[in-house]
Amino acid sequence: MIQWNKYLNLSSPKNNKLILWFAGAFFFLALFIKFTSEVFEDNKIQNIDQSILLYIGTNLRHTLLNGLAVDITALGSPALISLVTLITMGALLTAKDRIGALYLFLAVSGGTLWMSVLKKFVGRPRPQIISHLVEVEGLSYPSGHSLVSTVTYLTLAILVCRHIKSYKVISVVLVTATLIISLIAFSRLYLGVHYPSDVFSGMLFGISWVLMLTAFFKTFTGKMEKSL
Known part of the structure; x- marks a missing residue:
């Protein structure tokens, strides 16, 4: 039975983080x-x-950049996202981190x-x-590449940051994930x-989903405590 009183103790530093x-x-x-x-009520x-x-289309497109844009957008393709997810889940299960594997699976599958x-x-x-x-x-709204890549790379960043104590290194990991997500969105x-x-809304919802799922895992499993 869930002991709700321990989760509603607002004086607990851990619960303060959960609230955030x-x-x-x-x-x-x-x-x-x-x-x-x-978007749908304001013509602006x-x-x-x-x-x-x-x-x-008029000022930025160039034949030399077209191929690069295709390569970048592939980082958010269903095929690559699925491959990265499966490989990472396999690595987590090998390391006996079943909670981490479940967290990643629910994040990506739920986001999709x-x-x-x-x-x-x-x-x-x-x-x-x-x-x-x-x-x-x-259909177009929200961008699937933007939403799912936000979910995937942000979730991977959180999983990596569980094992990092340096806030500088954590910042580098998060900035790298943000850069990848932004490049995919622009592509x-x-x-x-x-x-x-489309892409902006995809990022907004993707961030919301990851934060919500992380909060639930930190609350009910007690196994995400080393994450951010």
């Missing part, structure tokens, strides 16, 4: 909901979306499921502002297959 995790999750979820409502955001894509649900619920078609440099199918714009609001 949950607060962060709800904060980013609220941002996602608010931003989504603004739609105009900004179109202007940014037109600028990219949420992405599919949100796309169908919103039903936004792909942009046709500039030419698509890759073939794509499905979707460069390739012309997403609006800026």
Whole structure:
């Protein structure tokens, strides 16, 4: 039976950290909901979306960069995300870290499921502002590459940081994960297959999901205590 009194003890430093995790999750979820409502109610955001894509198509595209953008976007592809997830889960299970493996599995699979649900619920078609440099199918909002890559690389960063004591090294790990996520997000714009609001919303929801899942694991398993 869950002893709720130990989780509701606000004087506990551990519980104070948990409150921050949950607060962060709800904060980013609220941002996602608010931003989504603004995207489809405010023409200004739609105009900004179109202007940014037109600028990219007119001023930033170059034949030498096209291949690089395709390679970068592959870092967030379902195939590579699945491969990275399976390899990491295998390594965690080999190290007898079943909680870490379960955490990663639920993060990525849950993020993928949420992405599919949100796309169908919103039903936004792909942009046709500039030419698509890759073939794509499905709906546009939120960006699946952006959401799932945010979930995957942020989760991997948290798993790595469990074993690091230096805050400087932790900062490097988080900055690296953020850079990878940002490059993948921008590649979707460069390739012309997403609006800026698609990728931004994907990152917002992805962060919210990871924070929420981490908070639950830290609360109910007691095995994520070495994480951030």
